[in-house]
Amino acid sequence: MIEAPPLAFVNARLLDGTGIDRAGGLLMQGGRISAVGDIEIPDGVPTIDCDGLTLCPGLIDSRVFRIDVAAATAGGVTRLCLMPDQSPTLDDPAMIERVLRLGQKRVWVHPLAAATTGLEGDAMAEVGLCLAAGAVAIATGRAAIRNAAIMLRLLQYARGFDALVVSHAEEPDLVADTVATDGEVATRLGLASHPAIAECLMVARDIRLAEHAGARLHIAQVTTAESIALVRAAKARGAQVTCGVTPAHLLLNEHAAYGYRTYARLSPPLRSEADRLATVAGVRDGTIDVIASGHDPRTEEDKRLPFGQAEPGMVGVETLLPLALTLAHNADIDLKTVLAAMTANPARIFRVPGGVLAAGAPADAILIDPDAAGRIDASALASPARNTPFDGLPVYGRLHGVWQAGRQIFGAF
Known part of the structure; x- marks a missing residue:
């Protein structure tokens, strides 16, 4: 896999399951997280303003x-x-x-x-x-x-x-x-x-x-x-x-x-x-x-x-x-x-990598709005199969972006 270029996130709610829950930023370099929280962004690194959205592993x-x-x-x-x-x-x-x-x-x-x-x-x-x-x-x-x-x-x-x-x-x-x-x-x-x-x-x-x-x-x-x-x-x-x-x-x-x-x-x-x-x-x-x-x-x-x-x-x-x-x-x-x-x-x-927002961890992250209202629509699922019992269910949460090894694979930023 070709190494992704550096990428920075600012103005995010940083949240993971290890206790991190704070406002701040995150820097990805070389397919890994290099800094979390109060970060210094090198010159020329593209930056995503999260505008208060939640950044998670x-x-x-x-x-x-x-x-x-x-x-x-x-x-x-x-x-x-x-x-x-x-x-x-x-x-x-x-x-x-x-x-x-x-x-x-x-x-x-x-x-x-x-x-x-x-x-x-x-x-x-x-x-x-x-x-x-x-x-x-x-x-x-x-x-x-x-x-x-x-x-x-x-x-x-x-x-x-x-x-x-x-x-x-x-x-x-x-x-x-x-x-x-x-x-x-x-x-x-x-x-x-x-x-x-x-x-x-x-x-x-x-x-x-x-x-x-x-x-x-x-x-x-x-x-x-x-x-x-x-x-x-x-x-x-x-x-x-x-x-x-x-x-x-x-x-x-x-x-x-x-x-x-x-x-x-x-x-x-x-x-x-x-x-x-x-x-x-x-x-x-x-x-x-x-x-x-x-x-x-x-x-x-x-x-x-x-x-x-x-x-x-x-x-x-x-x-x-x-x-x-x-x-x-x-x-x-x-x-x-x-x-x-x-x-x-x-x-x-x-015992697999990832699952945390920490320096040295894989740069796998998602950007979400956990409070946005939505609805499950089986006909719109990306999977070729549609066998879900939740079709039509009102739900919370909207996914805005997905990054794997620092490379965006979902969303538009």
Whole structure:
């Protein structure tokens, strides 16, 4: 990549998830941030007057199933963690290297290695070689590892590399062929119901196995009050456990499935209102570390089916920022907390660069108006897929510009 020329920002609100919240400027040089706050601008350096807009680190989306560059750019996401559920599966170092070679233009891509061969849960993949090839973590993919002995072996092996294991926490036998959370909505609609305890069982199992192995564990999504309580208790014991959630589980509940709206068919399914409120509280108090989009584009053919036959998943990388800002406004969560869940926290957990406004950090930044009102318009999304349950939702936040390695990739300045 050709090095970007120097660039300065002035009259900005500087905000990141590490505690920076002040008026000032920022200087980018050589693809990195060289100064923050009260800056001295060298002669001849182009300067952007932010006029009070908020300058933040570029977002890090730690759970995507497809590289969607246009959508990421339009959403202020400058760094992605790619799940191993690809074709072919990311269970081989050659596949990891291929992602790294092809996926760095306009968005940084960090592949996660498959925990088991073909993500079938039967035999460990060559995770050590995949880590050496550049994978930033090991993931079980869209499903949990059913066999506890294999999961323990994986965690023990990962401990030797000080590698992060990312788990999908749903007991496979309890959720097989289910499509909606067990409760009134599933009953009224006649849908195969998914017991919420299926998540709690796997969260409890994987936490205990990780503690026994002394390994680092990240639970990709926690969506029930009981699961969040388990994570909170594990953190209190000093376990190396972190967790994430998607905007859908923070802003929607099981009632979104009424009308058999297949765009609201997700995995895990949307939960009860009590569980939704528990996820919001988990973000507020820091139990939930990460807000990730779970970006999983589906075609109309995948979704224009009876609810029980439709594929789960939603596009999300482009709507991550406005939905998170809307959460901050509506749920009275500090903006720094929400921003940290999409910047500093995933950078720390996945050990990837960026996520902060600091001298020496990558010059990945976004310029936003966090209070501007807007509306999600599925027809205007940059992603070729349109499967979002948020179409028409009033939101907060407007993106004015995106810079990756000091080079502007979105906006007009």
